[in-house]
Amino acid sequence: MSLTRTQVEGIAHLARLELTEAQIPVYVESLSRIMALVEQLSAADTGGVEPMAHPLAGQAQRLRPDEATEADQRDKYQRNAASVAAGLYLVPKVIE
Amino acid sequence: MSLHTLTVAELAAGLRARQFSSLDLTLHFLGRIERLAPQLNAFVTVTADRALADARAADAALAAGSAGPLTGVPIAHKDIFCTDGILTTCSSRMLANFVAPYDATVVDRWRTAGTVLLGKTNMDEFAMGSSNETSFYGPVRNPWDLQRVPGGSSGGSAAAVAACLAPAASGTDTGGSIRQPAALTNLTGIKPTYGRVSRYGMIAFASSLDQAGVLARSAEDAALLLGAMSGHDPRDSTSVDVPVPDYAAELGTPLRGLRVGIVKEFFDQGLDPQVAACVHQAIESMRREGAIIKELSLPSLPLSVPTYYVVAPAECSSNLSRFDGVRFGHRCDQPRDLMDLYKRSRGEGFGAEVKRRIMTGTYVLSAGYYDAYYLKAQKVRALIAADFARAFGEVDVVLSPTAPNVAFGLGSKTSDPITMYLNDIYTIGANLAGLPGISIPCGFAEEGGSSLPVGLQLVGPHFSESRLLSAAHQYQKLTDWHRRIAPGYE
Numbered sequence: 001m002s003l004t005r006t007q008v009e010g011i012a013h014l015a016r017l018e019l020t021e022a023q024i025p026v027y028v029e030s031l032s033r034i035m036a037l038v039e040q041l042s043a044a045d046t047g048g049v050e051p052m053a054h055p056l057a058g059q060a061q062r063l064r065p066d067e068a069t070e071a072d073q074r075d076k077y078q079r080n081a082a083s084v085a086a087g088l089y090l091v092p093k094v095i096e
Numbered sequence: 097m098s099l100h101t102l103t104v105a106e107l108a109a110g111l112r113a114r115q116f117s118s119l120d121l122t123l124h125f126l127g128r129i130e131r132l133a134p135q136l137n138a139f140v141t142v143t144a145d146r147a148l149a150d151a152r153a154a155d156a157a158l159a160a161g162s163a164g165p166l167t168g169v170p171i172a173h174k175d176i177f178c179t180d181g182i183l184t185t186c187s188s189r190m191l192a193n194f195v196a197p198y199d200a201t202v203v204d205r206w207r208t209a210g211t212v213l214l215g216k217t218n219m220d221e222f223a224m225g226s227s228n229e230t231s232f233y234g235p236v237r238n239p240w241d242l243q244r245v246p247g248g249s250s251g252g253s254a255a256a257v258a259a260c261l262a263p264a265a266s267g268t269d270t271g272g273s274i275r276q277p278a279a280l281t282n283l284t285g286i287k288p289t290y291g292r293v294s295r296y297g298m299i300a301f302a303s304s305l306d307q308a309g310v311l312a313r314s315a316e317d318a319a320l321l322l323g324a325m326s327g328h329d330p331r332d333s334t335s336v337d338v339p340v341p342d343y344a345a346e347l348g349t350p351l352r353g354l355r356v357g358i359v360k361e362f363f364d365q366g367l368d369p370q371v372a373a374c375v376h377q378a379i380e381s382m383r384r385e386g387a388i389i390k391e392l393s394l395p396s397l398p399l400s401v402p403t404y405y406v407v408a409p410a411e412c413s414s415n416l417s418r419f420d421g422v423r424f425g426h427r428c429d430q431p432r433d434l435m436d437l438y439k440r441s442r443g444e445g446f447g448a449e450v451k452r453r454i455m456t457g458t459y460v461l462s463a464g465y466y467d468a469y470y471l472k473a474q475k476v477r478a479l480i481a482a483d484f485a486r487a488f489g490e491v492d493v494v495l496s497p498t499a500p501n502v503a504f505g506l507g508s509k510t511s512d513p514i515t516m517y518l519n520d521i522y523t524i525g526a527n528l529a530g531l532p533g534i535s536i537p538c539g540f541a542e543e544g545g546s547s548l549p550v551g552l553q554l555v556g557p558h559f560s561e562s563r564l565l566s567a568a569h570q571y572q573k574l575t576d577w578h579r580r581i582a583p584g585y586e
Contacts, residue, residue, distance in 0.1 A: 008455070015413060015458040016420075016435075017451055018443030026448075027455060030513050034456055037514055038469060040402045044476050051474035052481060054334075055290040055304060055530025056558060061333045076197045082427035089422050092433050 001039055002032045099124045100260035101581060104169055104317035105344075107263055111158060111168040118158065118168030122151035122212050125170045129214060129261050132585065136237050136246075138255040140175045141183050142215040150212040157210060166324055167210030172265040174253050175216040176223055177203050177308075178297040186299045187231035187252075188221045190425045190445030200297025201329045202266055202308050209324040214262050217252030221447045222416065223273055223301045225249050226519040229510055230449040237506070238281060239582035241546040244503040247277030253311045254281040259585040264312040264321050268298060270305045271404055272499075272523025275535035278311055279498035279551025282537045284568060284578060285311045286318045289558045290530035291336035293322075294329030302411035303334070305404075305527040314578055315536065315568035319343035322561065341562050349566035352386030357491035361397045362522055368501045374539030374550040375497045381574055382495075382567075390491055394483040399476050400524045401517060406460050406473035407528070412450075413457025419445060452513060481529040488557045493567060496522050498535040498551035502543055526555045534564040537577035549577075 003011075008028050012019050019027065054060075074087055083090040099121055102110065110116055126144050133139050147170065154168035178184050178196035180203075185191045199207070207213070220230040228236040228251025236251040238244040239259040246255040250267030254277035257265050267274040269287035278285025286309045293308040300306060308325065312318040323344065328337040358379065363372060383389050421427040421441025428444055431437035446454070460469035487494055499519055509516045526533040535551040542548075554564050572578050 003459075007459075011455045011459050011462070013439075014462065015451075015454050016417075016438040016442055017446070017454065018439040019451075020443075023448070023451075027452065030452055031455060031459065033512075033514055034405060034452075035459070037517075038402045038406055038460070038473075040399060041406070041469075041472050041476050044396070044399055044472075044479065046472065046475035046479065049475040049478050051471055052478035053304065053474060055481070055528070056336065057481075059291070059334075059336065064330060073197065077423075080194055080197070080424035081422065091422055092431050092437055094434055 001035045003028055003035065100128055101586060102263070103314050104166070104263045104312060104320055107169050108165055112163070118151040118154040118212060119148070121168065122147050122170050125214055125262060132259055133256070133261055135242065136239060136255045136259055137218055137234055138236055138252045138259070138261060139215045140185055140187060140218050140233055140252070143182060143213050146182070147212050147214050154210050154212060164210050166320060168212065170212040170214050170262060171206060172214045172217050172253060172256050172262040173203060174219050174250050174266050174268060176219060176268055176299045177266060178299070179203050179213070179216065182216065184216065185232070186222050187219045187233055188445065188447065188450070189232045190419050192232065192426065194424055198297060201294035201331065202298065202325045205325050217256055217265055219252055220249035221450050222299070223249040223268055223270055224412070224449050224453050226272065226276060226516050227509065228252065229506065230447055232447060235506055238503045239585050240281065240503065240548055244505055244546070244548070245280070247280035247499070247503065249273040250277050250311060254278060254283055257283055257311050257313060258582055260581060264310060264317055266308060266325070267311050268306060268308050269527065270301050270408060271527050272520040274309045274311060275523050275533055275551070275553055276499050276520060278535040280503040280549065282549035282578065282580060282582070283311050283313060284315050284318050284534065284536050285309065286322055286534040286561065286564065287526065287532060288322060288326065288561050289532045291334050292326050292532070292559070292561065294332040294335045296329055296331040300415040302408040303415060304411060305408060315565050315572055316344065316347060319347055319565045338559060343562055343565050346562040347566050347569040349563070350386070351382055351567060351570045354387045354493065354567055355491040356382060356387050356389050357392045357487050357494045358389060359394050359397065359494055359496055360391055361394055362496035366500050366518070366521070367497060368541065370541035371497050371501060371550050374541065375552050378538040378552050378571065379495065382571065385570070385574065392487055392490060394487060394525070396476065396479040396483050397525050400480055400528055401521055403473045403476045403480065403528060404524045405456065405517060406469050407477060409453040409457030410461050410470050411457070413454045413461065416450070416454055449513070477528050480525055484525065484529045484531060492556065492563060494555045496553050498522060498553040502541045502548035502550060522553060531555050531558060532561050532564055534568050536568045536571060539577055
């Protein structure tokens with residue numbers, strides 16, 4: 001199966017990835033080859049098979065009591081952010 | 097005999113007998129790292145000050161009689177584990193300036209056990225790769241031949257331990273990233289059962305597959321270190337509340353009576369004949385020791401690579417959406433607007449392979465394709481898990497080569513992602529089914545004038561780590577492959 005340039009540009013947009021002009025044909029080719037590999041799955045007889053989302057059968061995600069367990073460490077966490085002010089994360093203006 | 101070739105068990109005994117101090121050991125390893133790590137590119141960060149502080153604390157504990165079995169033993173962590181106050185990059189430009197604000201549970205547990213942190217090892221970017229060539233910090237080289245890859249994604253951990261720059265190191269394994277580099281560098285590498293080790297603070301790639309484990313120079317060392325990192329953790333919702341056996345105490349279980357399944361799909365035409373010969377020889381050694389060898393078939397297994405390349409990218413595209421240039425990680429200069437901020441920060445911060453996987457995942461999850469790809473892959477995943485479950489009705493472990501080939505040349509597989517992906521053909525099944533797997537050295541192949549290590553893999557039922565480790569240990573009592581050290585690093 002072959003992906004088009006337009007499809008790859010659409011996927012990159014959905015994934016919020018800027019690609020350079022030179023990268024686009026490389027991804028058109030390699031994503032097409034990966035999808036061709038994935039096509040092998042269509043031959044498998046999966047009639048009546050339940051999809052497997054968790055590798056341990058019967059395991060469910062646990063819930064914990066809704067209790068505050070962590071101390072406030074906002075300042076520490078925000079040291080990794082590019083732009084903060086007054087405890088808030090700054091981004092370019094969203095609403096004019 | 098030099099300090100750096102001793103096993104973890106031997107080091108721990110020497111520390112207790114006061115033959116050397118943890119500070120002696122730590123200085124010795126830091127000296128080797130300074131001298132030898134650059135040629136391998138094995139470390140992203142060397143934590144010398146932290147190591148010396150850890151060593152002094154360990155010596156104090158040893159003197160006070162409050163030491164545990166691993167107190168004072170130096171280790172390294174793959175740079176995917178968050179380390180409080182220390183750079184944690186995942187070998188990505190995206191996290192090149194990220195100082196983790198807390199310790200991963202694995203880091204916390206090894207620290208509590210008294211180990212000394214030497215540094216953070218290089219890896220494939222976000223653990224996506226099988227050769228350690230996708231790192232933002234450049235490829236890691238294999239101590240057995242510097243022109244070859246060490247395997248990936250835990251390639252820095254593998255190279256560091258194989259070159260005796262650290263006695264052991266942590267790794268993570270999503271599709272073979274502990275076992276395949278262990279095989280390519282003559283190490284023992286174990287990926288435990290999904291949920292056995294907490295993933296808290298381990299930067300996520302594919303959450304239904306990721307699992308932490310150990311790279312070491314013997315099964316005994318792997319047993320000691322796996323025990324110290326395992327166990328239930330309320331901070332990881334997938335961590336299971338199952339007691340951790342004393343792996344080291346159970347190493348004596350003999351090979352006699354062990355039912356070993358040989359999967360015929362694993363010895364197909366893609367397998368290097370020299371690798372096949374080493375593995376067959378190992379099977380014969382086990383048979384002579386009383387293991388019962390049985391041929392069996394896992395008919396859905398050949399679909400494990402295509403299944404993986406739907407499931408793993410799908411989960412990766414979701415997990416890596418957190419890198420938005422806002423809260424942490426790389427942020428582009430002068431964003432025009434919010435969309436530009438997202439797109440350029442991510443476009444600049446992620447390398448080519450990470451972008452490829454994010455886009456593959458985005459595509460298979462997108463409207464109109466979800467059923468055909470993602471749901472279908474989850475169903476085939478169930479078939480693969482059922483194949484293993486059937487096999488474990490007849491045998492205790494499944495034995496195969498770990499990788500279809502020995503370490504390959506740097507750059508030889510980078511132009512074609514599919515060729516690279518097929519390197520994990522024997523290891524991916526265990527991740528899809530959540531099973532534990534171990535790779536152990538079983539011989540050498542001659543290629544291009546180099547003598548290169550060959551590994552074999554044992555896969556067992558859920559929570560059979562003890563059985564895998566004892567089988568590996570018993571095999572290592574019969575052979576000395578695992579004791580061989582790359583020329584120049586003895």
